[in-house]
Amino acid sequence: xxxxxxxxxxxxxxxxxxxxxxxxxxxxxxxxxxxxxxxxxxxxxxxxxxxxxxxxxxxxxxxxxxxxxxxxxxxxxxxxxxxxxxxxxxxxxxxxxxxxxxxxxxxxxxxxxxxxxxxxxxxxxxxxxxxxxxxxxxxxxxxxxxxxxxxxxxxxxxxxxxxxxxxxxxxxxxxxxxxxxxxxxxxxxxxxxxxxxxxxxxxxxxxxxxxxxxxxxxxxxxxxxxxxxxxxxxxxxxxxxxxxxxxxxxxxxxxxxxxxxxxxxxxxxxxxxxxxxxxxxxxxxxxxxxxxxxxxxxxxxxxxxxxxxxxxxxxxxxxxxxxxxxxxxxxxxxxxxxxxxxxxxxx
Numbered sequence: 001x002x003x004x005x006x007x008x009x010x011x012x013x014x015x016x017x018x019x020x021x022x023x024x025x026x027x028x029x030x031x032x033x034x035x036x037x038x039x040x041x042x043x044x045x046x047x048x049x050x051x052x053x054x055x056x057x058x059x060x061x062x063x064x065x066x067x068x069x070x071x072x073x074x075x076x077x078x079x080x081x082x083x084x085x086x087x088x089x090x091x092x093x094x095x096x097x098x099x100x101x102x103x104x105x106x107x108x109x110x111x112x113x114x115x116x117x118x119x120x121x122x123x124x125x126x127x128x129x130x131x132x133x134x135x136x137x138x139x140x141x142x143x144x145x146x147x148x149x150x151x152x153x154x155x156x157x158x159x160x161x162x163x164x165x166x167x168x169x170x171x172x173x174x175x176x177x178x179x180x181x182x183x184x185x186x187x188x189x190x191x192x193x194x195x196x197x198x199x200x201x202x203x204x205x206x207x208x209x210x211x212x213x214x215x216x217x218x219x220x221x222x223x224x225x226x227x228x229x230x231x232x233x234x235x236x237x238x239x240x241x242x243x244x245x246x247x248x249x250x251x252x253x254x255x256x257x258x259x260x261x262x263x264x265x266x267x268x269x270x271x272x273x274x275x276x277x278x279x280x281x282x283x284x285x286x287x288x289x290x291x292x293x294x295x296x297x298x299x300x301x302x303x304x305x306x307x308x309x310x311x312x313x314x315x316x317x318x319x320x321x322x323x324x325x326x327x328x329x330x331x332x333x334x335x336x337x338x339x340x341x342x343x344x345x346x347x
Contacts, residue, residue: 007121011114015294016103016264020110027107030055035181038174041324051323053315054305056080058176060212062169063087064152069160078317079170085308093300094216095223097293098263098279102206102213103245104297109206109213109262112198113245119199127200128247137208138260145211166338170318171326202245207260217259224282227256227267233276240267240277250277265290 012021033052040047056062059080066077066084077084090101102109120126129137152160163169179187197204206213231254240250246260250267268277269290278287288296308314318326329335 007118010117010121014269015290019104019294019298020113023105024107024110031177034173034177038177038327041320041327047320047324051316051320054082054086055173056083056316057086059083059172060087061148061152062164062172064148065155065160066164068152068155069157069164072157073161076313077164079164080173080316081313082308082315085304085313089301089304090212090216091219093297094219096300097225097288097296098223098227098261099213099216099220099259100263100293100297101216103262103264104294105301106206106213108210109203112203112205115195115198116200116202116204116245120202123200126202129201140208141210141214144209145214148211163338167326167329167335168337171323171330171335174327174330202247206262207246214259220261220263221257221259225263225279225288226282227253227261227265228278228280228287229254229256230276233273235273235276237272239270239272243267243270263293265293 011017030052033049034055036049037047037051040049060083062077062080063083063086066080067087070076070084090105093105094101103113116126128134155163168175183191194205194209201207227250229250234251236251238251241247243266244250245262245264245266246258248256248258248260248267250256263279265279268279271277279293280287305314326335
């Protein structure tokens with residue numbers, strides 16, 4: 001019992017962990033509702049479970065394509081509009097408040113953090129890769145991001161329009177659902193391996209393989225906010241380094257510009273020297289406290305949903321009858337990933 005209570009305290013105490021838990025539960029509930037919606041749509045009885053709002057947030061590659069299409073055509077994606085809103089929100093808060101989407105919001109990041117914290121609690125420590133291995137491994141997520149961006153930017157606007165209007169894209173959210181509900185043995189093995197690796201290494205997926213996190217890290221690199229350290233009051237106790245999920249040398253930097261900093265503020269929380277560490281906006285002397293950061297993130301998130309809804313950029317235009325028809329055609333030759341021509345230029 002004591003062990004369970006200690007783990008519960010470690011995972012769910014504090015404003016950031018509580019926000020993580022709430023958003024994780026909402027994400028799981030949204031996914032489960034979508035699963036029930038798909039099950040009903042596959043049948044013949046009337047659909048009584050409403051399509052959950054925001055389920056398109058799980059389609060980041062489609063969102064990148066849609067944003068390029070919007071920039072060059074001025075047209076918002078009406079099939080999975082929430083995916084664009086979610087990506088815009090993630091980039092915005094990462095630019096304003098470090099890579100805080102990863103440490104405060106992302107359900108995968110939350111689950112990864114739970115796993116490594118349980119591993120650290122059970123084993124007494126986490127394993128940190130040596131520098132000669134850590135640096136090349138960290139580059140993997142940037143190579144993956146570069147690959148996706150290269151493919152998308154080489155596509156013409158006409159090709160993207162064909163993709164966004166294709167039956168495949170209209171049912172891409174179901175394809176993503178089936179990634180989990182109809183998991184192949186290879187997929188299961190890879191996911192299990194990532195969980196095991198995360199048990200021994202902090203944020204293994206986030207640190208080494210997540211292209212979404214790589215994009216947000218690049219956005220955060222230009223952020224006006226950074227973790228700032230006052231060398232005059234620092235006692236070099238090394239607690240900040242030990243608390244940092246990404247093993248950043250916080251006690252050696254006056255300003256932390258790292259692409260890996262997720263704005264979790266754990267380094268600030270464990271610092272015993274008052275006014276030594278703080279998340280500050282360039283040009284301002286005041287620090288942003290954890291509660292304030294959580295409030296800002298949730299305010300921006302709820303505002304994003306509100307303005308997306310009132311502007312008609314949130315709910316999919318796919319009707320229940322069309323969705324049901326697409327489900328019945330899902331395994332046919334009519335719903336396949338559309339081929340595109342990679343061309344230089346944007347049109």
